[in-house]
Amino acid sequence: MLGVRTGWSGVTVSEGQHAGSLPRVPTAGFAAGFATALRRAGLPASPDRAVWLAAAFEVVTPSTRDRLYWTSRAVFVTSREQLSVFDAVFASVFDGMLDPADSRGDTSGPPAVGSEPRTRPTAADQRPSASAENDPRTQQEPAPSAGGDGSDQTGPERDAILAVASAEEHLHDVSFAELTEFEISQMQQLVRRIVLSTPLRRTRRSRRSSRIGGRLDLRRTLRTAQRSGADTIRLVYSRRREHPRRLVLLCDVSASMEPYSRVFLSLLQGAVSGAHAEAFVFSTRLTRLSRQLALRDPDRALATAAAATPDWAGGTRLAESIRRFVDDFGRRGLARGAVIVVLSDGWSQDEPEQVSAQMARLKRLAHRIVWVNPRKVAPGYRPLVGGMAAALPYCDAFVSGHSYAALTELADSIAAERMLATQKQRTG
Amino acid sequence: MTGPARAGAEDDVVQRVPDVAALTTALDGEDYLADLGLATAMFLAVRLPQPILLEGEAGVGKTEAAKALARVLDTPLFRLQCYEGIDAGESLYEWNHQRQMLGIRVAEARHSELDETDLFGEQYLLRRPLLRAIEHAGPRPAVLLLDEIDRADAEFEAFTFELLAEAAVTIPELGTIRATHPPIVILTSNRTRDLHDALTRRCLYHWIDYPGPARIAEIVRRKVPSSAEPLAVEVASAITRLRSLDLAKPPGIAEAVDWVSALAVLGVDRLDPTSVKMTWGSVLKNRDDLEFAGARGADWLVGGDRE
Numbered sequence: 001m002l003g004v005r006t007g008w009s010g011v012t013v014s015e016g017q018h019a020g021s022l023p024r025v026p027t028a029g030f031a032a033g034f035a036t037a038l039r040r041a042g043l044p045a046s047p048d049r050a051v052w053l054a055a056a057f058e059v060v061t062p063s064t065r066d067r068l069y070w071t072s073r074a075v076f077v078t079s080r081e082q083l084s085v086f087d088a089v090f091a092s093v094f095d096g097m098l099d100p101a102d103s104r105g106d107t108s109g110p111p112a113v114g115s116e117p118r119t120r121p122t123a124a125d126q127r128p129s130a131s132a133e134n135d136p137r138t139q140q141e142p143a144p145s146a147g148g149d150g151s152d153q154t155g156p157e158r159d160a161i162l163a164v165a166s167a168e169e170h171l172h173d174v175s176f177a178e179l180t181e182f183e184i185s186q187m188q189q190l191v192r193r194i195v196l197s198t199p200l201r202r203t204r205r206s207r208r209s210s211r212i213g214g215r216l217d218l219r220r221t222l223r224t225a226q227r228s229g230a231d232t233i234r235l236v237y238s239r240r241r242e243h244p245r246r247l248v249l250l251c252d253v254s255a256s257m258e259p260y261s262r263v264f265l266s267l268l269q270g271a272v273s274g275a276h277a278e279a280f281v282f283s284t285r286l287t288r289l290s291r292q293l294a295l296r297d298p299d300r301a302l303a304t305a306a307a308a309t310p311d312w313a314g315g316t317r318l319a320e321s322i323r324r325f326v327d328d329f330g331r332r333g334l335a336r337g338a339v340i341v342v343l344s345d346g347w348s349q350d351e352p353e354q355v356s357a358q359m360a361r362l363k364r365l366a367h368r369i370v371w372v373n374p375r376k377v378a379p380g381y382r383p384l385v386g387g388m389a390a391a392l393p394y395c396d397a398f399v400s401g402h403s404y405a406a407l408t409e410l411a412d413s414i415a416a417e418r419m420l421a422t423q424k425q426r427t428g
Numbered sequence: 429m430t431g432p433a434r435a436g437a438e439d440d441v442v443q444r445v446p447d448v449a450a451l452t453t454a455l456d457g458e459d460y461l462a463d464l465g466l467a468t469a470m471f472l473a474v475r476l477p478q479p480i481l482l483e484g485e486a487g488v489g490k491t492e493a494a495k496a497l498a499r500v501l502d503t504p505l506f507r508l509q510c511y512e513g514i515d516a517g518e519s520l521y522e523w524n525h526q527r528q529m530l531g532i533r534v535a536e537a538r539h540s541e542l543d544e545t546d547l548f549g550e551q552y553l554l555r556r557p558l559l560r561a562i563e564h565a566g567p568r569p570a571v572l573l574l575d576e577i578d579r580a581d582a583e584f585e586a587f588t589f590e591l592l593a594e595a596a597v598t599i600p601e602l603g604t605i606r607a608t609h610p611p612i613v614i615l616t617s618n619r620t621r622d623l624h625d626a627l628t629r630r631c632l633y634h635w636i637d638y639p640g641p642a643r644i645a646e647i648v649r650r651k652v653p654s655s656a657e658p659l660a661v662e663v664a665s666a667i668t669r670l671r672s673l674d675l676a677k678p679p680g681i682a683e684a685v686d687w688v689s690a691l692a693v694l695g696v697d698r699l700d701p702t703s704v705k706m707t708w709g710s711v712l713k714n715r716d717d718l719e720f721a722g723a724r725g726a727d728w729l730v731g732g733d734r735e
Binding site: 044046052055056058059060066067070071073074075077078079080083218219221222278288290291326327328329331332333334357361 | 436447448464465468469471472475476478480481483517522523525526528529579618619620621622625628629631632633634635676716
């Protein structure tokens with residue numbers, strides 16, 4: 001059903017193979033066939049990787065399932081996100097060919113797609129004992145292994161595989177109308193304004209400075225002296241260069257935000273492709289879209305982004321999404337000193353206390369948090385309850401974004417600090 | 429980068445690392461416990477040879493893996509800690525300008541002739557890790573660790589990889605330096621940004637999972653030989669239990685080692701609620717986590733293994 005097994009034709013095996021002993025397969029043909037199966041499932045398994053795998057089999061004889069698994073995994077997988085898809089393809093390819101002895105013992109992994117219901121191997125069929133000694137995963141772990149996704153892991157992980165497999169379906173679901181020329185140019189203008197106004201920070205890089213008082217730059221001083229050949233050396237100073245802070249956009253794409261999703265997403269797209277901003281969307285789970293949105297063509301970028309997001313117009317797990325962001329990206333450096341823009345109506349299934357706790361964590365990392373809430377303009381709207389009220393104390397600015405005109409307010413609020421700083425410089 | 433043009437590893441390396449099991453044993457001998465997956469991936473990196481990108485949570489031993497590998501091959505480790513704004517002057521080479529100026533003054537004082545070639549001689553060259561790894565004279569290739577490559581700029585990433593693919597550096601004043609033993613390259617990343625396709629295309633990849641309690645206990649025993657054996661086992665299972673909570677900063681292997689060291693210093697040889705209460709601080713380093721775990725209680729943490 002995933003299109004993985006159909007068309008798989010790299011290997012011919014005799015019936016009745018047992019776990020732990022692989023048939024002798026022509027390695028080059030095997031590598032090429034496996035690469036094709038992986039590519040169909042959405043992994044970037046290029047032909048030269050297949051060549052690597054063939055070379056790898058020269059040094060690691062693929063005589064057991066374990067060896068085959070780890071060798072091809074090291075070669076074909078290029079990021080953690082691909083592990084679940086890889087495992088699924090690996091399992092489906094080897095279904096029937098080998099006993100699916102769960103030699104990884106990794107309980108957090110997804111069920112092998114297409115192979116359930118699966119019967120556990122009998123004790124006699126168990127993995128080779130030598131590798132069991134070496135492999136920590138064969139010991140049962142009470143805790144979820146890396147990532148700590150918790151108990152609900154099987155669900156979303158499974159979704160991810162399906163999302164990879166059926167990109168077209170998602171496109172139908174989301175159906176983005178194409179942007180008009182006018183909308184595109186409006187958006188670009190707006191984004192340019194935002195980009196120009198992100199606050200600065202000092203970087204480690206330096207630039208030449210004519211003013212005395214910076215750091216004496218010996219390298220440049222000597223080079224200048226060499227060039228001019230003069231006896232007197234003119235001292236060259238350097239100053240720390242200033243750089244706009246990183247801009248991170250977190251956009252709510254749950255059902256309640258649907259009327260605004262398309263506009264906000266094109267804002268995200270402009271910011272990513274024009275300003276190297278980082279973009280995430282969330283409803284029940286968090287998805288990083290920076291890569292998908294980096295395409296120059298807005299329509300194509302939006303289509304790719306839609307395909308990559310498994311949960312358009314779902315419920316809202318605001319606290320959970322912020323927690324994911326902080327844990328998986330923010331703490332590692334992405335949010336540190338950054339300007340963070342949250343685009344959400346603040347309606348959430350999570351408890352307000354949770355939202356408040358996660359916002360506090362985000363606040364400790366970020367330089368500035370701007371909240372864009374399109375419902376702010378609605379008559380009688382007051383952010384008194386629920387997630388919005390909980391989040392508000394941690395926001396540096398709270399703006400509306402129900403229209404293009406209103407979004408310019410966002411640019412102003414991002415710019416606010418820079419204007420202040422410039423004024424201070426002038427007067428001080 | 430295309431095809432089996434590379435003739436595999438050098439004979440000396442092949443002899444030291446004949447197969448995956450031998451590498452596992454050798455790493456074990458250096459007190460580094462690698463599971464089959466990591467050992468296979470590192471074996472391929474050494475034997476193909478091909479750069480390898482290691483990822484995993486903080487504290488699962490990415491950097492340690494590179495260090496242990498260098499010890500196994502009995503070869504130097506050159507480590508480049510990446511950061512934003514790192515450039516060629518900090519990673520590859522830089523001229524020692526202060527010394528050059530001094531050289532000029534000395535030559536003037538002695539009224540001796542000074543050529544430009546004198547000023548750009550080897551003695552004025554500051555060698556940074558990339559250059560040193562390429563220049564390494566052998567007999568075996570050096571291990572080059574590019575730590576936290578995701579912190580460097582994308583341009584630096586591209587520059588580094590071009591250099592490593594060529595295994596040669598051109599210094600305008602000196603000429604081209606070509607590696608006689610191209611280094612074994614290990615990269616680590618914390619995923620603060622997406623790495624460039626050009627990089628991932630050229631690397632093997634391994635995600636290091638967090639180890640189970642038995643392995644943690646084994647690591648702890650190796651690192652803190654003075655600790656009593658039951659203590660290591662109890663701490664390992666307590667750490668695993670803590671990791672099952674939804675903590676902001678789940679304790680890692682370093683915390684397990686710290687904790688056992690702390691308990692050993694206090695003269696504790698069995699983990700009990702009292703000793704846990706005294707030593708929370710060496711395991712949990714975040715106020716929210718402390719409150720959260722404290723609410724579950726020290727008894728829960730200690731008593732879980734009697735379930």
